Amino acid sequence: MTEKMVFVDTSLCTGCRACSVACKAWNDLEAEKTQLITSYQSQAATTPHTWTYISMHEKYENGKMQWLMFKHQCYHCADAACMKACPSKAIYKTESGYTLIDHDKCIGCGYCTANCPWSVPKVDETVNKSFKCTGCIDRIENGLKPACVSTCQPGALHFGDRDEMEQLAQNRLYEVKKEYPKAQLYGDAIMGGTTYLYLLLDRPEIYGVPSNASIPLSLTLWKDLVHPLGGIAIGGAAIAVVGGVFANFALGNYRNRGKEVAESQDKKGGQ
Amino acid sequence: MKGKLFRFTAGTRIFHWIHAVCFILLGLTGAALVYSWLQPIANIFGGIQISRDIHRWAAAIFTISIFVFFLLGASGRELRSWAKSSFKFTKDDFAHAKNFPIEFFGGHKPFPPQGKFNGGEKLNSMLMITGLLCIAISGYIMWFASSMPQWLVQWAYVAHSGFALLIMAVFLAHFYLGVLHPDSNQALGGMFNGYVPEKFAYEHYEKWYNQVKVENKNT
């Protein structure tokens, strides 16, 4: 399958949250007990049972109100930090660009959660498996749009081939910039390019997401430096130990020591 | 006991063996968790989730035992003075430690008289104490990741892995010297019944040997 993309046009999103309900309906995810947090928002993070949600951001400046909406879900990054972090090799990329978790391999360690710049994957402690948006891979591989896209009434979500969506996003950016000079795309320049590409009306920080999301330095250090060095250390130690045993052997220390012991026992016996 | 010197109290010895068992369990289960190719190790324990539980239980026992044994009467004093002395690295300790590679491979070079713990041991203790503390702290950060700042958790992974690997290397050396090395493995008895051969003590810890001899005379 060709590379796919979902274009999230936040300028058209009305925050109705039909996407989050459609996601739960299609993926059979249970509802969670919530309360209002701020604006009309009652969900503040992805959970094992909430794979997508909308955050609402109120901005009042110079007598002008803005109410910005942001759809959170897995970004399906080209350079997926979760995949790099996964110790169990449970996370993999599809040809179409999606990042998926193989639940047979997932051990529920949560390294994906901690290393995702947006903390998207979440471990269900009852089954010890990590869960997140699958991009509705089961739908798209059967010619359907993802559940969130197909339910979006205002037309804020678009699904299609990657190049086509990128072009659409560029066109929309050009239009929207006339009214919102700070408008920008989000996703194309981070994490090797995400599969969910956003058109934002303002800086990513206003929406509570990092503009410079990247694979954490710690993750690179951990996987690319510490592990090899640690391996060398252990390997070195092991070789040294074996070498030591051989050296002692060659030097006759074991024999001598045996003699010494025998001598001391003789002495004992003598007394 | 004749020809032997009393070196470690029962508390210290129990503490050591608790830590030894926990360490091996933690090392094996940890390795199974962090390297997919080592996941078969987890099967020894009955699977990856049980391994994870074992890792956490062992970690808890490991850390709780520190508090317990460091606060006990005689062994507490002994352990506290051990920990304190480990970080007092003197010129004499250095002189001992610099010959360590030669000793390691079965050679011998004279060194100045050593205290209860010689330079090599102090080096081992320093690495172990520092490393294990870092592993423990980072481990608890990972355990309770959901209530920790994300950057802290991310760096905890680095610390936990890094120190674990380092300490495992140190452990190999410790195991070799304590069990396999024809000379220094005479110390092993100290960890079983508390006594080490006098001769061995004299050769390796002359200062301590003298000190004990004086003390024994006085009593």
Place this chain on the structure above:
Amino acid sequence: MTNSWQDMMNSQCFLIAGSNCAENHPIAMKWVNRAKAKGARIIVVDPRFTRTAAKADIFAQIRPGTDIAYLGAMINYYIEQKLYDEPYVLNFTNALLKISKDFKFEDGLFSGFDASKKKYDYATWAYQLDEEKKPIKADSLDDPDCVFQKLKAHYSRYSFEVAEKITGIPQAKIKDIADTFAAAKPGNIFYALGMTQHTTGVQGIRCYAIIQLLLGNVGKAGGGIQALRGEPNVQGSTDMANLNANLPGYLPYPTNAQVTLHDFAVKNGAVQYKPMVALLKAWFGKNATAENDYGYGWLPKNDPNNMPVQSQFFNWMEKGQFKLLFNFGSNSTVSIPDRKMVARGLSKLEMLVVADIFNTETAQFWREEGLNTKAIQTEVIFLPAAFVYEKAGTMTNSSRLIQWKEVALKPLNDCLPDLDIIDRIFKKMRELYTGSTDPKDAPILNANWDYGHHASPLKVLQELNGYNDNTGQLTASLAEYLNAPIGTVSTGCWIYAGVTPPGKNLADRRDNADPTGLGLNKEYAFAWPGNIRVLYNRASCDANGQPVDPQRKLIWWDPVAGVWTGNDGPDVVDKTKGPETPEGKQAFRMNPEGLGRLFTASYTSGVSASPVPADSIAAVPTRGAGMTVDGPMPEFYEPIESPTANLLHPQVQNNPCAKIVSTEFGDPKDYPYVLTTYGVCEHFCAGAITRNIPWLNEIMPEPFAEMSKNLGDKLGIKEGDKVEISSIRGKLTVRALVTDRIQTLKINGVDTETIGMPWSWGFASLNPGPSTNNVTMNACDPGAGTPEYKCCLVNARRA
């Protein structure tokens, strides 16, 4: 809606005022966004910065219930600045018609007011008539007697400055709204309950009609006035007569003064006579004959002096007026303002039958706090009903689109579709009445009930479509019904004629081809009347019958073929009558003058000039005018509970005709804040369904009160705190949302605070919550009977 959902993409400008479509009609935004992508401007006027406002180019925060003040200022501005579409106004509106010299508007009252009855006599709101009893046309818009000058004089009091003082919207912004809306044509207006739920609801919408007529936006693609209906099939239920002064197809309900069918015809005109006969034939079948007045005598008659609005029923119940209530899909215990009257009323019934899919608050009203359950004798019967996807039939959406659907799922257990429930009850009742000679039982015994052994919804739709006696078949089209002699066709709802021609069900069509790109989708389902997608589309053409907007051609006169034709079905009196004929000029054929009414004059067409015998058919006029009972032109009145005095006429504070149901009213000194109530996207109406859906409870878990940061500071309330909202009628405690989306308004120099609360919660369901209608006020619009949910006075404190 005059137009349709898809047609919204043709608009250049939207005035969304009294609708929060992004939240409550999400589908609207699909088409609005398409228009916006083509450069359309969006204006939102609302008491709160809603999710719709978030998409607006211009947002104005208004004090609830004051729309007529700024809309009046817009009308004034358009007239003063000559921004109206003069050819349109001259050709298609009653601007030139002369009004009676007795018509007056003084000190807040129109002429003809009877203070004791709180009603107007419409006599002085009449046109000046010529000898043929036809309205006299002025030569120019400058004639002091003509409608246009009356309009001009009436709205001259509505300056931007006055409007600012009343509404709280800055003058400059009102001017910006007026300029923007006049400049970008076609302009579209959306309204919903934000506009109707006032004691001046109908008049607010009349303002929209006047503005759209002045700007020439009615009858055009992308123009018109869209009533975004509140439920998927509420248009259908309105078509079937859910107001007690209507019969299906918006026929006037016979009153007790109209004893015979002839009396009815004299009063309501020949145009109502024909559908009435057709309706009686549908209802009584073979038992309806010319000899027995088609069974007209079997219809119960209304007493116009004793016509309660829906919310008054419960007061009447409490007084013992009712013994039995059938309650289908309504949850009055949550939804009626000043709701404590509901449970009090229901507890006086002998029997309450509730048909619903969930055990609603109404079905267990005795659990209401404060009721003495032991003393309640009401027997409650719960009939488990099928859900929407478990029953076949039609749903008529806001676009007047009659859409057929099949059963998707079999109903669970003993649940039944409403039709089956009613069918079984009726058949059993008729069985019990068999042999009765009591005249009051005659309607039941004579009714035509032929929907089959197992009631077929298609047969019901076919009854609505009607049958033609001459062919013995289903009526094939609206034209066939209109052309058939009286008494030879039946139809259960004349506007549905043509939906099921012989052998077809046009409501079941699903071809969404759109060859014109105008979103007409003529082959998709069936829009009443006659599959016309844009009502009054004659007005999209000029005097010669040619489209004025080359981009958006709906219909045109084909002079060669001598017929009205086009992309849409022509909404004309007669397709063969050209633009030069009197019929061909009419764009508003449902009005007696055939014109758009800037002034709702009392007028009946076809009244004979010379005296004729009363029982002669010549005595039957053609068509009467629909009236706005509280004035021929909209006038601003304060809501019944208001924080301020009426700036225009302090001695007439409120709508003088308003129907007052509540008995307690708060003083602004004790209840200083204005409360406005509404629904949210995540819950539907009284929440009977949605509060039982965990996924919806998850995203909107609880009711709340929104308030400005100023008010939050004043009351010491932070976001997330609990706040107690109280009116003189009741109170409730909810979570507070302290937000910039509501700002303090300056009303006539005084800081005024607005509080917003959704109302969809009650004491039952998976997710119970306190009901906002504890505090709201029950006073109704005199024309529509809609209660003023949108404004009342409350106090607030940290709880």
